[in-house]
Ligand SMILES: NC(=O)c1ccc[n+]([C@@H]2O[C@H](COP(=O)([O-])OP(=O)(O)OC[C@H]3O[C@@H](n4cnc5c(N)ncnc54)[C@H](O)[C@@H]3O)[C@@H](O)[C@H]2O)c1
């Protein structure tokens with residue numbers, strides 16, 4: 001269990017954020033067609049233990065659309081109260097109403113922008129409001145710092161970030177990630193259109209890179225697990 005450990009505190013009014021992901025040796029978190037079964041059985045068990053131990057779990061809207069994840073604890077013995085609060089970063093309220101993330105297994109928070117030019121934005125917003133907690137933020141893009149403060153006030157002290165590439169980059173660029181736990185599977189898929197661990201706009205120069213400290217590495221079944229802390 002990690003909930004009670006002091007090393008997971010951070011100074012700001014925001015959760016301690018752990019990015020967890022699985023990638024192939026060539027850094028891809030999905031193929032160009034969106035196929036993404038990367039982790040071995042042992043790693044999936046580790047992921048679900050982490051889900052059980054955090055207060056919240058967050059993904060970007062494209063991950064909801066591509067994978068239809070439950071974001072619950074279901075690969076280890078668990079109770080309903082083990083499920084973390086689920087958070088979707090969804091600018092234009094595109095979360096499909098039949099998504100598994102909207103099940104009654106746990107609360108779901110959907111962060112959407114205050115307004116949009118899209119014709120049926122208001123209607124989608126109103127429908128989602130009936131099945132999820134809505135957090136309104138930003139004009140064109142969700143303000144991630146405001147969202148983190150809201151989640152912290154809601155009681156989410158440790159947040160697991162589960163992708164995808166675009167949200168991962170925005171979060172690390174804004175200085176909102178504290179730790180990374182990465183599963184590297186012994187697979188290569190290639191493809192310049194395949195999603196990598198961090199996409200987004202990227203930095204121009206190496207001296208802008210986010211620097212990490214390797215704190216742990218071990219073999220887990222067929223996979224390699226690397227754990228890093230982000231240097232502040
Ligand atoms: N292997 C893994 O561990 C893993 C984990 C999660 C997702 N994935 C894969 O990642 C892919 C999806 O990644 P992606 O990059 O297309 O999408 P994503 O899931 O990162 O969602 C990105 C979207 O989030 C929204 N968003 C709102 N505010 C934002 C902000 N401030 N910053 C960034 N995004 C913001 C935007 O609409 C943006 O397009 C899927 O194929 C999925 O299978 C893999």
Ligand SMILES: Nc1nc(=O)c(N)c(NC[C@H](O)[C@H](O)[C@H](O)COP(=O)(O)O)[nH]1
Pocket residue numbers: 020021022036037038039047059063067068069070071072162163183
């Ligand atoms: N750690 C990890 N290994 C993978 O091989 C993989 N594809 C994901 N992907 C993250 C995605 O957000 C969802 O976790 C999965 O699609 C599982 O879905 P569930 O929530 O368990 O229903 N994550």
